[in-house]
Amino acid sequence: MRKLLFTTATVCLLGSCGIYNRYERPELSVAADSLYRTEVKADTASSVADLSWKELFTDPYLQALIQQALEMNTDLRIAYLKVKEMQAQLVSAKLAYLPSVQLDPQGTLSSLDGSKASKTYEVGASASWEIDIFGKLTNAKRSARAALEESDAYRQAVQTQLIATVADSYYTLLMLDEQERITSETVASWKDYVHSLYVLMQAGEADRATVSQAEASRASAEASLLSLQQQIAETENSLSSVLGEVSHRIQRGNLSNQRFPQRLSTGVPLELLSRRPDIRQAEAALKQAFYATNQARAAFYPSITLSGSAGWTNNGEAVVTNPGSWLLQAIGSLVQPIFNRGQNIANLKTAKAQQEEALLTFRQSLLDAGKEVNNALIQWQTARERIRLDEEQVKHLQTTVHDTELLMEYGTTNYLQVLTARQSLLSARLDCASDCYQEIQGVINLYHALGGGAEADL
Template identity: 60%
Template sequence: MKRKTIILFLLVSTLSSCHIYRSYERPESVTVSDSLFRNPTETADTASIASLSWKELFQDKQLQALIEKGLAHNTDLNIARLKVKEAEALLMTSRLSYLPSVSLNPEGALTSLDGNKPSKTYNLAVSAEWEIDLFGKLLNAKRGAQAALEQSEAYKQAVQTQLVATIANSYYTLLMLDEQLKITQRTAETWTESLHAMKALKRAGQATEMAVAQTEANKLSVEASVLSVKQQINEMENSLSTLLGMPAQQIERSTLQSQEFPDTLSTGVPLELLSRRPDIRQSESQLAVAYYATNSARSAFYPSITLSGSAGWTNSAGSTITNPGQWLLSAVGSLVQPLFNKGKNIANLKIAKAQQEEALLSFRQSLLDAGAEVNDALVQWQTARQRILIDEQQCVSLRSALRSSELLMQHSSQNYLEVLTARQTLLQAELNTITDRFDEIQGVINLYHALGGGY
């Protein structure tokens, strides 16, 4: 007995060294370097803006209402929730595999020979079968199902973070288009005044017909731009309505000037990406699934041990029929060792190893992609803020130039057309400021999303 125990211990130790029983651990070859962020923001805290909830970052009440509606009714997010339920059911199935399967097998028969009175036989039995998981087959299946559940949950989180970012981006796009529409309409009014002034100069002999025609063409071009902006607003409202899971309708919103965001943004440390970025967690969960699939492929080389038995009541014991019936008891133990399918098992193991290596490469690449997204978003935000400062200085200079041209028109021979030209230049600079302001907000959204915020 002691000798058998030693042999069994040595067998289990050998299998453990072959990774069959080992849980997944992050490979040492996957390192999160501090250089993953090219230009990290200076901060005394390691926390990033992703630590903020979306309500803390997006303080516009109307935007918050839209995000809440999207979280409740968005089709893609609801599908992701159902995928999580599917994964939970699969995990429950793998856990139940540890329990014996029990089935009821009632049987009855009528037998008659040479026209004699038929004999009645019956068999009321309950059978049970239980597979002993000595070689980790069921264990790896359960762990693989657990990793698949984590992958589904990470996918749901990825859908939610993307949804929050998309709704916010669409909302601020509408605010930018509203401002662009106002400025474009003012520009159109200025060109109308320019056309009237040009016609007056032509009547006075100070302008040509070509100048009048060119001014009218510019006026018509701006009026066409007004129609294009209105179309963009309508299309964006339709797109946002679909994203929220509701029919196309007008979106209630505030103004771009009323939006407030932090003056400083922190990226935190690269290690936070592993815990916050749902796509990275999804990629690592896929690696864990592949790891346990490889363990299952290794387990196929070892025998399957199954215990089965039945108990019941029968009146057909041996070759005679007895009434009343008698107890029927049986117990069977079986061991199945694969012999002739060894080539197939080897091929399956090679496939599983290759898929595990593919998952590892995808995991590494997801880290690099995440770092690049953080870098791009941070540069976008920083550059937009610098451009806004330049835009504001330019607008101050152009407003001063406009006042000077108006004074010159009153006290010199300068005509009204030059005043209108200065006004048009100022409107274009204001339009650039609106675009850069939206680019700054978009940089905040992209950085928030790239760092894994919004869940």
């Protein structure tokens, strides 16, 4: 009999070796190959994400807004609370290794047919301890630690997104301010032009159709100005909400004074594994799924629990003696699943499928990260080139407007040429402001795509 028990225990122990395995990062081709469209050179190992957000965003107004958002934003504060929840669960998982102890005092008072009441009491304590031979508690603790890692990565993801959102909203306001200024100048210019046409019409050198067309263009510019002012107010309202405040005007600088690095580097693709919080979050979820599979395997093996109780009692005497007789009890139990084996098999299959899902999600998160980095680089590079062309276009159109106005004044051209030139100049100036914002947004998106700001200090 002893040999049989020993043999059975040995087989169980050998068969359960796999449930103690630790998670190891899987081999992924997307992690080894370049995730970027252009090859990374040896001298570009550093990344723009190595800069702190204060080094990248030097505008003092923006720095104050980001700092306020890190302190007051509701989503980020909730994310911090979730981290605390996971920390408490990890502590609970660690304490599961210790015995549970409880006091069990009780007393009775009984009487039969009016006889003298008998008094009985027991004052005892009991304890139980589950021996973690087959890794149930170990895998639960490791899963809890992975859950904490996932929660903290989520908190960092919220933080990087928050910094990017505040910066993007701020620069959107600067772009809208610039477009509002350009449109306001255009409205003023149209008013002067209309006034000039009225003077020419009174002198018989311009007709009513020309004046009406100019008035319509002036009204169109004023309508555009109102739309821009509405967008500014709505953007300020959105940013105020992100800051955890009621809607108010946002104090800010201007678009022309913003300065950013003239050269942006991405670093090596493998840095995304350690820097991007969403990738760390996906890998932490993969860890949890790995240990959940181990827990499902552990369910096939016995659960061994040691328990005992000790105390003293007075047994049925009318007068309570103190102390009474000692009570001692010790129990060892082994529970081996038999009839629920089908359920355990189903649980294991489910856990394996969920682990495979987590692996695919982890792999896709790497691909998505590479895509975001590539898109941000293309956006930044394209915007820089467009700004150069916009400035060249504005310069030529300013000359065109000046020349056509002179030609119309001396009667060698008509108002349509002036109107076309003015509308083209307005559009070009607005496009230039928009492309300046696109360049800045490319910097923000690249910083966010590379995981910058994840370790921001509060």
